Amino acid sequence: MEHLLQVRNLTIEYRSARxxxxxxxxxxxxxxxxxxxxxxxGESGCGKTSLALALLGLHERxxxxxxxxAMLRGTNLLALDEHELRSFRGEKIALVSQEPGxxxxxxxxxxxxxxEVLHAHSAQxxxxxxxxxxxxxxxxxxxxAKRIWEAYPHQLSGGQLQRIALAQALICHPELLVADExxxxxxxxxxxxxxxxxxxxxxxxxxxxxxxxxxxEIQASLADRVIVMREGRIVEQGxxxxxxxxxxxxxxxxxxxxxxxxxxxxxxxxxxxxxxxR
Amino acid sequence: xxxxGQGEVLLRVRGLGKSYVQRREFxxxxxxxxxxxxxxxxxxRGATFAIVGESGAGKSSLARCLALLERPDCGEIWIETKDVxxxxxxxxxxxxxxxxxxxxxxxxxxxxxxxxxxxxAEPMRIQGLxxxxxxxxxxMELMEQxxxxxxxxxxxxxxWSGGQRQRLAIARALALEPSVLILDExxxxxxxxxQEMILRLLADLQAxxxxxYIYISHDLRLVALIADEIAVMHEGRIVEESxxxxFFAQPRNSYARDLIRAMPPLETILRERLQEEPA
Amino acid sequence: xxxLARRTxxxxxxxxxxxxxxxxxxxxxxGDFLDELRLNPxxxxxxxxxxxxxxxxxxxxxxxxxxxxxxxAKGDLGFxxxxxxxxxxxxAVRARNTLVLTGTAMLLAWTLAIPLGxxxxxxxxGWTNRIFGAATSTLLTIPDLLLFLGLLLLAVRTGWFPxxxxxxxxxxxxxxxxxxxxxxxxxxxxxxGLAIVSLPVLMRHVRSAAIEVLDAPFVRAARGHGIPxxxxxxxxxxxxxxxxxxxxxxxxxxxxLSASLxxxxxxxxxxxxxxxxxxxxxxxxxxxxxxxxxxxTFLVVGNLVSDLLLYAADPxxxxx
Numbered sequence: 115m116e117h118l119l120q121v122r123n124l125t126i127e128y129r130s131a132r133x134x135x136x137x138x139x140x141x142x143x144x145x146x147x148x149x150x151x152x153x154x155x156g157e158s159g160c161g162k163t164s165l166a167l168a169l170l171g172l173h174e175r176x177x178x179x180x181x182x183x184a185m186l187r188g189t190n191l192l193a194l195d196e197h198e199l200r201s202f203r204g205e206k207i208a209l210v211s212q213e214p215g216x217x218x219x220x221x222x223x224x225x226x227x228x229x230e231v232l233h234a235h236s237a238q239x240x241x242x243x244x245x246x247x248x249x250x251x252x253x254x255x256x257x258x259a260k261r262i263w264e265a266y267p268h269q270l271s272g273g274q275l276q277r278i279a280l281a282q283a284l285i286c287h288p289e290l291l292v293a294d295e296x297x298x299x300x301x302x303x304x305x306x307x308x309x310x311x312x313x314x315x316x317x318x319x320x321x322x323x324x325x326x327x328x329x330x331e332i333q334a335s336l337a338d339r340v341i342v343m344r345e346g347r348i349v350e351q352g353x354x355x356x357x358x359x360x361x362x363x364x365x366x367x368x369x370x371x372x373x374x375x376x377x378x379x380x381x382x383x384x385x386x387x388x389x390x391x392r
Numbered sequence: 393x394x395x396x397g398q399g400e401v402l403l404r405v406r407g408l409g410k411s412y413v414q415r416r417e418f419x420x421x422x423x424x425x426x427x428x429x430x431x432x433x434x435x436x437r438g439a440t441f442a443i444v445g446e447s448g449a450g451k452s453s454l455a456r457c458l459a460l461l462e463r464p465d466c467g468e469i470w471i472e473t474k475d476v477x478x479x480x481x482x483x484x485x486x487x488x489x490x491x492x493x494x495x496x497x498x499x500x501x502x503x504x505x506x507x508x509x510x511x512x513a514e515p516m517r518i519q520g521l522x523x524x525x526x527x528x529x530x531x532m533e534l535m536e537q538x539x540x541x542x543x544x545x546x547x548x549x550x551x552w553s554g555g556q557r558q559r560l561a562i563a564r565a566l567a568l569e570p571s572v573l574i575l576d577e578x579x580x581x582x583x584x585x586x587q588e589m590i591l592r593l594l595a596d597l598q599a600x601x602x603x604x605y606i607y608i609s610h611d612l613r614l615v616a617l618i619a620d621e622i623a624v625m626h627e628g629r630i631v632e633e634s635x636x637x638x639f640f641a642q643p644r645n646s647y648a649r650d651l652i653r654a655m656p657p658l659e660t661i662l663r664e665r666l667q668e669e670p671a
Numbered sequence: 672x673x674x675l676a677r678r679t680x681x682x683x684x685x686x687x688x689x690x691x692x693x694x695x696x697x698x699x700x701x702g703d704f705l706d707e708l709r710l711n712p713x714x715x716x717x718x719x720x721x722x723x724x725x726x727x728x729x730x731x732x733x734x735x736x737x738x739x740x741x742x743x744a745k746g747d748l749g750f751x752x753x754x755x756x757x758x759x760x761x762x763a764v765r766a767r768n769t770l771v772l773t774g775t776a777m778l779l780a781w782t783l784a785i786p787l788g789x790x791x792x793x794x795x796x797g798w799t800n801r802i803f804g805a806a807t808s809t810l811l812t813i814p815d816l817l818l819f820l821g822l823l824l825l826a827v828r829t830g831w832f833p834x835x836x837x838x839x840x841x842x843x844x845x846x847x848x849x850x851x852x853x854x855x856x857x858x859x860x861x862x863x864g865l866a867i868v869s870l871p872v873l874m875r876h877v878r879s880a881a882i883e884v885l886d887a888p889f890v891r892a893a894r895g896h897g898i899p900x901x902x903x904x905x906x907x908x909x910x911x912x913x914x915x916x917x918x919x920x921x922x923x924x925x926x927x928l929s930a931s932l933x934x935x936x937x938x939x940x941x942x943x944x945x946x947x948x949x950x951x952x953x954x955x956x957x958x959x960x961x962x963x964x965x966x967x968t969f970l971v972v973g974n975l976v977s978d979l980l981l982y983a984a985d986p987x988x989x990x991x
Binding site for chain 1: 585610611612613651656657662665666
Binding site for chain 1: 796887888889891892893894895896897898899900902906907910911914984985986987
């Protein structure tokens with residue numbers, strides 16, 4: 115399989131007048147193949163969110179200096195200026211972030227906001243974009259689509275809003291979806307539903323996903339390969355089953371320690387499994 | 393997890409209910425929001441009792457009522473042999489020593505202008521216990537117990553990490569030697585490794601001091617690790633309550649079942665995944 | 672509509688309160704209208720006393736206020752002692768003039784403040800930022816009085832603008848167009864002055880409202896979707912930034928009215944300002960109360976309008 119995304123020597127440094135320069139990401143290199151889901155795991159502050167934002171060029175030039183290469187089908191994303199980036203964002207690479215409630219404009223209808231993304235990247239009329247947006251609401255299982263279309267963000271739940279964010283991200287059929295802790299603000303059921311939806315979309319669209327999440331369970335549900343980051347560096351990478359079952363690096367082990375603890379309580383766990391199988 | 397036998401009931405709740413009156417922002421019309429109603433609970437001494445539910449289910453309002461920060465509209469809360477809902481202000485002041493609350497956001501819960509030692513000493517000062525020197529001594533002892541370096545006694549909260557701040561909050565809560573500690577999503581903002589550390593600390597403290605914990609959480613996996621008893625809240629009511637093992641093995645309520653099904657343990661997920669994709 | 676009813680009631684109560692206070696303050700201030708006359712040795716004390724009785728100036732406050740209130744409710748705002756004519760028509764003309772001035776100044780000020788504020792917000796990390804900051808600070812520190820006097824000086828020295836008044840004499844019979852041109856020439860200085868005086872504060876508020884929105888996560892998310900810059904500004908940023916600005920609009924009416932008093936007095940614009948000043952100095956009580964009441968009404972209506980605009984603009988306020 116060919117490589118969709120090739121990241122080499124990515125380094126991100128935050129500068130500010132008051133504090134010293136802080137290296138959020140240091141010399142990170144990895145690949146993402148077409149149709150593959152790569153998980154990025156690590157504690158907060160390890161640089162995973164900075165990494166995600168850098169791929170979309172969303173760091174303010176005055177605050178962060180980004181160096182290295184991120185080749186998306188032959189173009190270095192990190193070398194593009196704001197104008198050039200606009201044709202990539204949403205169209206070839208898209209982002210879903212952590213807090214769905216904050217990712218939408220509070221005074222506009224959600225359906226409009228999905229249509230806006232399509233409108234920005236295609237020559238279709240506004241009417242066609244509206245219809246397409248409504249079709250996407252159906253695809254992400256938000257029904258009744260017409261009523262949801264007209265709703266405002268504050269009228270919907272976190273789970274619904276995150277699905278709308280997904281519709282926005284996928285409506286132009288990008289090849290790579292970057293998901294930055296997409297389930298962290300959702301409750302248990304919405305989390306499970308969202309991951310299921312994401313898996314579905316990945317299968318249907320042949321989507322590649324870069325999934326940033328500190329939760330081993332979320333990574334296990336979706337990732338094909340996992341990258342473990344610590345303090346801006348990659349400490350381990352490999353097939354998800356390998357990493358999650360037998361982590362080679364001691365740091366990865368501490369990261370998964372709670373998951374390991376769950377395994378110790380085999381008794382209650384087995385019963386839950388039996389039940390889940392029913 | 394402690395070995396909680398069929399001990400005495402330390403905290404009992406009967407028919408507790410609370411609703412809030414809110415005003416619409418523009419038209420100033422009033423409307424009622426029912427936080428919770430008909431709550432019945434019995435928490436045994438030394439046990440870990442978990443209240444699970446989605447956000448907005450009324451768990452935090454319940455936590456505040458149990459911590460004596462708010463008065464419920466109806467019902468009774470019995471702590472040991474006293475009905476707290478009928479207590480006078482003076483009695484409440486004393487009773488607060490028995491129940492302490494630890495919040496989700498440690499940063500917001502600590503006074504940013506106090507040093508660590510001052511933060512821990514504050515409850516003692518408010519209750520008029522001991523002298524200044526003794527308070528400081530006890531503060532240092534507590535810092536040691538929660539695993540914070542003594543050299544940091546003069547540090548401000550912002551100089552600590554998230555996990556350390558939560559430990560500071562725990563030390564503060566222990567200052568008055570409470571019987572019950574209510575943890576309202578106290579681990580939600582922490583990394584997994586930090587969570588692990590704090591869980592170990594809490595287990596240790598429970599073993600040494602015989603504390604009773606009430607965990608409020610939306611994270612079933614966390615609850616699976618530590619709880620003796622689990623109660624599920626849904627839209628302001630308790631829909632299921634049972635011992636932990638029983639809960640995971642045979643949940644009776646459909647909402648509880650859905651919750652469990654939504655959070656399978658890691659091994660299960662891995663197994664399912666590997667079965668699906670042989671490549 | 673219950674909302675409107677409640678607001679109207681509040682407004683009415685407010686206006687009654689305002690009228691009472693201005694009435695009372697003027698009454699309690701030492702002296703009354705006829706004091707000037709008293710100083711004149713040619714007029715006998717008895718005449719003054721008789722006049723006082725005739726004008727009703729020797730009765731107690733509650734009595735006088737009550738009488739005024741009932742009359743005002745019927746639309747009769749009293750009698751001007753200085754002009755010897757009913758107050759109503761007297762202030763109507765002045766009120767119109769003040770509205771023309773204040774309205775134009777508001778339009779000017781906001782039309783400048785919004786683009787400038789947004790521009791400085793968008794470029795907040797550049798070097799132009801400092802220049803604008805310095806400029807607004809400088810403008811803020813110049814006292815209004817000085818600014819208006821300066822404009823007056825400009826008019827007198829250069830002759831580019833008329834130095835006062837609203838119309839030139841002998842304009843009857845002229846065409847509507849030349850009439851309008853004449854008005855504009857007279858209007859320019861006071862309106863520009865008022866706009867300049869309010870501009871720094873408005874600009875700063877627009878800027879901070881815009882910055883708050885520009886730094887919001889949803890703007891970054893929209894950028895992440897590839898929404899082009901101008902569309903982002905007009906369809907995402909402005910609608911949200913409008914919220915605090917609409918509230919500000921209500922407040923700015925109040926400050927503008929206060930400043931207009933100064934502008935009108937110095938630049939001789941025949942509005943409520945000079946009338947109020949004159950009437951206060953000569954204790955022409957009914958004029959004062961009526962003028963203050965009118966200003967208060969402008970304020971209340973302005974705030975009501977801005978609240979309604981807010982309701983229309985922000986769906987979060989409109990609960991289902």
